[in-house]
Amino acid sequence: MSREPMASWESVSKKYRGVPALTEFSLALGPGVHCLLGPNGAGKSTALGILTGVRAASRGTVQVLGKTVVRGGPQTRWLGSVPQSLSFPATLTAREVLGFVAMHYPDPVPLGRIVTELGLQAFLEKHCGGLSGGQRRRLGIACAVIANAPVLILDEPLAGLDIEGRAAVRHLILAQRSAGRCIIMASHDYAEVESTADTVTLVKDGVRLASGSTDSVRGTLALSHVVFNAPEAPAGVTPLGALQRLDDGRFRLTTRYPDQAARILLQALDRPRLQINPSSLEEAVGELLLEPQR
Numbered sequence: 001m002s003r004e005p006m007a008s009w010e011s012v013s014k015k016y017r018g019v020p021a022l023t024e025f026s027l028a029l030g031p032g033v034h035c036l037l038g039p040n041g042a043g044k045s046t047a048l049g050i051l052t053g054v055r056a057a058s059r060g061t062v063q064v065l066g067k068t069v070v071r072g073g074p075q076t077r078w079l080g081s082v083p084q085s086l087s088f089p090a091t092l093t094a095r096e097v098l099g100f101v102a103m104h105y106p107d108p109v110p111l112g113r114i115v116t117e118l119g120l121q122a123f124l125e126k127h128c129g130g131l132s133g134g135q136r137r138r139l140g141i142a143c144a145v146i147a148n149a150p151v152l153i154l155d156e157p158l159a160g161l162d163i164e165g166r167a168a169v170r171h172l173i174l175a176q177r178s179a180g181r182c183i184i185m186a187s188h189d190y191a192e193v194e195s196t197a198d199t200v201t202l203v204k205d206g207v208r209l210a211s212g213s214t215d216s217v218r219g220t221l222a223l224s225h226v227v228f229n230a231p232e233a234p235a236g237v238t239p240l241g242a243l244q245r246l247d248d249g250r251f252r253l254t255t256r257y258p259d260q261a262a263r264i265l266l267q268a269l270d271r272p273r274l275q276i277n278p279s280s281l282e283e284a285v286g287e288l289l290l291e292p293q294r
């Protein structure tokens, strides 16, 4: 990356009561949408919490816009964030919470704009104690975005949202990206990640396993699906990958050797009606997580 990163972790480690949650984690991110992926307990929220200054690293440095993050330090004004678990004071209304958050930032987004963009009208005057899970999530995202900060941290932004809420959040994330912001999120929603993320970073057991553009991570294992018509699968393709009979009577071979499989199928079968498709990000990540750590 030629420009200064907007957010970075440098050899960050974190232990909770002596148990490692993040180990020598390094990553530097610029403008764009960046997603941390990994199984439950991988260390994603820990990494994000350290970046926001809410959690302290046991070792290493985190920086936002070139300044080292310290708990409660000035960098908090350059960050808008929504944590994974949301709790708001039960007796405050959504409007009051947003007003309170906005007052901590030098140039907050006008309330009316946030309300419209995230569809908050229906519960703006409601007490937070009476909000549904999805409403709390929308309010949390609104609290992050109202900061109008260059770096936006979203931990599981889509959890519990309905279709309309997901569309609103996706739209908002893409608008933030167009504005040159650095959006960092943790997610288990692969479809959403594929449609919004520029880069993905795979974390497992507190260690960064892979990082790069969404396409490059998807292509790391170069897995493909070869779908074909056949009464029975030719023996020559079975050693090339995992073979599955589909509901429509066709076969699907998941393989790293699609060209070799295609050659065998074209020779062995009369009209195989071959289709070759790259694997999804979710499948590639699943395979990467199964591999022994490199």
Ligand SMILES: Nc1ncnc2c1ncn2[C@@H]1O[C@H](COP(=O)(O)OP(=O)(O)OP(=O)(O)O)[C@@H](O)[C@H]1O
Binding pocket: 016, 017, 020, 021, 038, 039, 040, 041, 042, 043, 044, 045, 046, 047, 084, 186
């Ligand atoms: N406050 C804490 N005290 C003790 N251990 C913790 C604490 N927070 C997290 N951990 C542990 O640290 C590890 C990483 O947790 P973390 O919440 O960062 O994972 P995650 O990747 O965000 O998981 P998920 O996808 O489930 O949200 C886990 O083993 C978790 O049990």
